[in-house]
Amino acid sequence: MxxxxxxxxxxxxxxxxxxxxxxxxxxxxxxxxxxxxxxxxxxxxxxxxxxxxxxxxxxxxxxxxxxxxxxxxxxxxxxxxxxxxxxxxxxxxxxxxxxxxxxxxxxxxxxxxxxxxxxxxxxxxxxxxxxxxxxxxxxxxxxxxxxxxxxxxxxxxxxxxxxxxxxxxxxxxxxxxxxxxxxxxxxxxxxxxxxxxxxxxxxxxxxxxxxxxxxxxxxxxxxxxxxxxxxxxxxxxxxxxxxxxxxxxxxxxxxxxxxxxxxxxxxxxFIGPTDNMKNSIEEAIKSSKKPFFISDTGDNPGAGGAGDMVIILRELLRYQESGMLNKKILVASIKDHESIELIYDTNDKSVELKLGGKIDPTFGGPVNIIVNVENYFEDIMAGRCALVSYGNIWIIITENRYQYGSKEAFVKAGIKKFSDFDIIVVKMGYLEPDLSKASKGWVMALTPGAVNQDLVNMKFNHRIKPLFPFEKDFEPxxxxxxxxxx
Ligand SMILES: [Zn+2]
Incomplete structure (x- = not known):
């Protein structure tokens, strides 16, 4: 049969x-x-x-x-x-x-x-x-x-x-x-x-x-x-x-x-150390462990995040401007179709960008920076991409939503060794295996966003009640x- x-x-x-x-x-x-x-x-x-x-x-x-x-x-x-x-x-x-x-x-x-x-x-x-x-x-x-x-x-x-x-x-x-x-x-x-x-x-x-x-x-x-x-x-x-x-x-x-x-x-x-954004950044800056990974958990595209949020980047820029940043940092990555168009169209070494923060502007909108383009590259999933720098801060920008979870992806971006950077900010929750292996220090920053880990403080209108941990003392x-x- x-x-x-x-x-x-x-x-x-x-x-x-x-x-x-x-x-x-x-x-x-x-x-x-x-x-x-x-x-x-x-x-x-x-x-x-x-x-x-x-x-x-x-x-x-x-x-x-x-x-x-x-x-x-x-x-x-x-x-x-x-x-x-x-x-x-x-x-x-x-x-x-x-x-x-x-x-x-x-x-x-x-x-x-x-x-x-x-x-x-x-x-x-x-x-x-x-x-x-x-x-x-x-x-x-x-x-x-x-x-x-x-x-x-x-x-x-x-x-x-x-x-x-x-x-x-x-x-x-x-x-x-x-x-x-x-x-x-x-x-x-x-x-x-x-x-x-x-x-x-x-x-x-x-x-x-x-x-x-x-x-x-x-x-x-x-x-x-x-x-x-x-x-x-x-x-x-x-x-x-x-x-x-x-x-x-x-x-x-x-x-x-x-x-x-x-x-x-x-x-x-939580399966790893967590903290709010400010403490997470401070811990990473003070740490002697290299590379120190920060997970931007609220904007994890692997769970549904936009992948273009610049909340951590904005904070890092503030540190740099105040002269308190003596570490080399990589932000991997920010999805921004318009910035990529601009970078590829102008073909200049130096480009003025309104970077990220476009999908959900309620979290502060884009950051305005003039970056140096260090590398142009393409990827089947991420589309056209660029590695750019702004002082000590390096940023991977992608045309499409993408998650930097493997060593291979970083190499393609022109990053030879994770340890070339003191701090690497990634958009994920728990670290993917290649990153976990490379990391000497790590914190999951509990950032806001589409996949905010602080569930009980998010506004639900249709969930069932009672539901743990929103409600705690009840017989199921x-x-x-x-x-x-x-
Ligand atoms: Zn799953």
Whole structure:
């Protein structure tokens, strides 16, 4: 028997706290063979599975997705799915991040999952594979037969997760289970990723529980979602899902898992040293450790920040003007399309810029500086770029939103050694591996922005209540929602 499986989806994390609108230029679209190639494990199934690629869109985390872009994408996705269904379909691998916001939608992936179910009917299996920073609404849960997500943060198991979602679907199609139950518990906890890494406690122990649970023979899958904290929507909070062939065991396991998640809530701490911006800069300037990294956490494009904020740069310029800056500093990076145009158009060594601060001017707008251009370079993702200097302060400027997370990216910019600089300011939360290896000192500066780490002081209008840590003293409702799904 050849099973016909449709594959497609959309992958973006959208902060609703930035005015930046994600659209055409932010997404990389895959169709046809490109989709199949991005799931190499499917090759093993070529004798029993026919893959029907739909369309897949993927973007760097950003702002809310424009209705225009989304409607175009959704029409293509659903048209291709309808065609596949009319030609016979057994399953859908619904490949999403789970924290997409679309203009005028409160639950983009949930609404989409309902539409998918309407098209394919009840006989087709929908297996949903996600990022653990995604959110599970009741609609998404009820429309999917299987749901799973990554078990590591930083994520090193993306492909393994998709493969597991795919294998579990094939197992069900092949009749390995007489019946299948799926259960969900919503956990009223919402925490930033900088507190919930699976490499340190308590994230490590919590996620390790999944292996034990899955050792039980009747359990098909177990998964924990941390949820996405920078979207003002009721669906944003933790969730756990357990799937298995024995209703009693599924119930038992999910109760253990959800209680453990809740009981760990007070132990989630920032995974590195944090401080406010002023103290962070002062600490870096005083430190003899070189290079000393400062994470500009509120403007982390890896979570949805604009990537063009100049709050730290403005403060550093103030230090330089007061003559208190005797260190060489690199700011990596500031997204600014207009400044790049100017640098490339004038082709002068010295250029006057109104740099950054354009996407969300509420944080002070651009800084005015006359810089020296040290290096011009290009990058597939970052676009046209320039390395510029202003006294002791060096700045990488990029045309597109980008995150300087790898050694290779710095080398491309013309930075030979991290240790050429005393202080390196990066737009991220926890340091990516290359940077972490190079760093001799580090602080996460709790800066404002679209992905402000100080969640409880941000203005939410639509979140659920009560929700930890916004509210602290309450008894959680950990009721199990369980459904026979096959
Ligand atoms: Zn994630």
């Amino acid at each position: 050849i099973y016909k499986i449709a594959v497609g989806g959309i992958h973006i994390e959208s902060s609703t706290f930035t005015p930046y609108i994600s659209g055409d230029k932010d997404f990389m679209i895959r169709r046809g063979q490109e989709i199949i190639d991005s799931h190499p494990y499917m090759e093993k199934f070529k004798d029993k599975v026919e893959i029907i690629p739909l369309v897949h869109a993927r973007a760097l985390p950003g702002g809310v997705v424009s209705e225009d872009f989304y409607d175009k994408w959704e029409t293509e996705f659903l048209d291709k799915l309808s065609k596949a269904k009319s030609e016979g379909l057994d399953g859908v691998l619904f490949d999403i991040h789970g924290a997409m916001s679309v203009q005028n939608k409160m639950d983009a992936e949930g609404e989409l999952a309902v539409k998918i179910r309407q098209i394919v009917g009840d006989e087709v299996i929908i297996s949903t594979t996600m990022d653990l920073h995604g959110n599970i609404s009741d609609d998404l849960f009820s429309s999917s037969n299987l749901l799973t997500c990554y078990r590591t943060a930083p994520h090193v198991d993306q492909l393994i997760t998709r493969e597991r979602a795919f294998n579990n679907m094939i197992d069900i199609l092949e009749g390995r289970f007489m019946e299948v139950y799926k259960a969900k518990v919503d956990i009223p906890i919402l925490l930033p990723g900088e507190k919930t890494s699976t490499e340190v406690e308590p994230g490590k122990s919590l996620y390790n529980m999944l292996d034990d649970i899955c050792e039980e023979e009747s359990i098909i899958d177990a998964a924990i979602w941390m949820g996405f904290p920078w979207a003002d929507q009721p669906r944003c909070h933790g969730s756990v899902v357990v799937t298995g062939s024995d209703e009693k065991v599924v119930n038992e396991k999910i109760e253990i898992l959800s209680k453990a998640f809740w009981d760990y809530k007070d132990s989630f701490e 409702n950990l009721d199990v929602m369980i459904e026979k799904t096959f």
